[in-house]
Every structure is written in C-alpha cells, then in structure tokens.
Amino acid sequence: MKVLILSMSLVFFVLSCKQVDKSLEIEKEEVVYDMYQPSEMANLMNEMYAQNLEVKQDILAGKIPTEFPLDFLKIHTAEMSEFKSRNETFQSFSKLFIESEKEIFNTESQIPVEERFNNMVNLCISCHQTECTGPISRIQKLIIK
Numbered sequence: 001m002k003v004l005i006l007s008m009s010l011v012f013f014v015l016s017c018k019q020v021d022k023s024l025e026i027e028k029e030e031v032v033y034d035m036y037q038p039s040e041m042a043n044l045m046n047e048m049y050a051q052n053l054e055v056k057q058d059i060l061a062g063k064i065p066t067e068f069p070l071d072f073l074k075i076h077t078a079e080m081s082e083f084k085s086r087n088e089t090f091q092s093f094s095k096l097f098i099e100s101e102k103e104i105f106n107t108e109s110q111i112p113v114e115e116r117f118n119n120m121v122n123l124c125i126s127c128h129q130t131e132c133t134g135p136i137s138r139i140q141k142l143i144i145k
C-alpha cells in the first residue's frame, strides 16, 4: 500500500507543473500525498485529456465527433493552483484553444478532422510551453500520426 501511495504521488508530481525537487518529495512521501490537492483547473485539464483521448479513438475508428464538451468552457473560470495566474497570454491561449476544440465538432468544415484535432492538441502544447511544461510529453501522445 505504501508503495502504491508513493508511486501515485510520484505520478502526480511528474505530470503536474509544480517544479519541485522530486528527491525531496520521496522523503516526505506521505505528507506530500495528504497535502496534494489538485486545483479545479488541474482536474479540468485531466478531464480534457481523457475526453480528447476518446475523441481521438473515435476519429481513428472513423466516427465523426459531433458534440463539443461544454465543460471545457470552464477553462475561462476554473480556479488554478496559487502559483499560476490568468494573465493575458493565458487568456488568449484559452480562447484559441476553445475555438480549435470547437472546430473538431464542426461537421461542415472542409479541413480533415485529423488535422483539426491536431491543431487543438498543438494549442494545448503552445499554452503549456508558456508556463507549465511538465505535462507536454504526455499531451504529445494525443497527436494523430
């Protein structure tokens, strides 16, 4: 059980964008586990990841995605970890991201759905490059090759 808790907290720290020294965290594993409270934004991000993974699988299976997940609009308001701020760069990236996500569900678009999907993933990455680089390698796995 202890090993499980330790590996779970490690997963959180590798995936989240807190730039903490991991060796320190290992020593205080249980404390860290108890204290780790994902922000509303972190939860939303994980949900966006999971839902887009499903969209990707649908696209690969030849199904046309039709319903934009309205929950994603929370990106404009969700509370973030205290070390992050909703500055202008963040706001413009959120807008661009939401527009690109909506395009995936635009059944009248002339652009191939794979391309529209990858545009969206690239916007996830662009925003992450500005301040939260930790999850980028994970996000890259969403790209349709």
Ligand code: HEC
Residues within 6 Å of the ligand: 015, 016, 017, 038, 039, 040, 041, 042, 043, 045, 046, 048, 049, 052, 079, 080, 081, 084, 090, 091, 093, 094, 097, 120, 121, 123, 124, 125, 127, 128, 132, 135, 138, 139
């Ligand atoms: C507008 C900027 C922006 C966009 C667009 C964006 N992210 Fe994030 N992401 C963030 C920020 C900021 C955090 C840190 C949130 C916090 O800790 O409060 C984050 C955190 C994350 C995390 C870590 C969550 C955790 O458990 O700590 C993942 C995974 C993630 N994003 C995936 C994605 C995916 C997938 C997309 C696209 C579908 C995406 N992000 C789009 C800014 C963005």
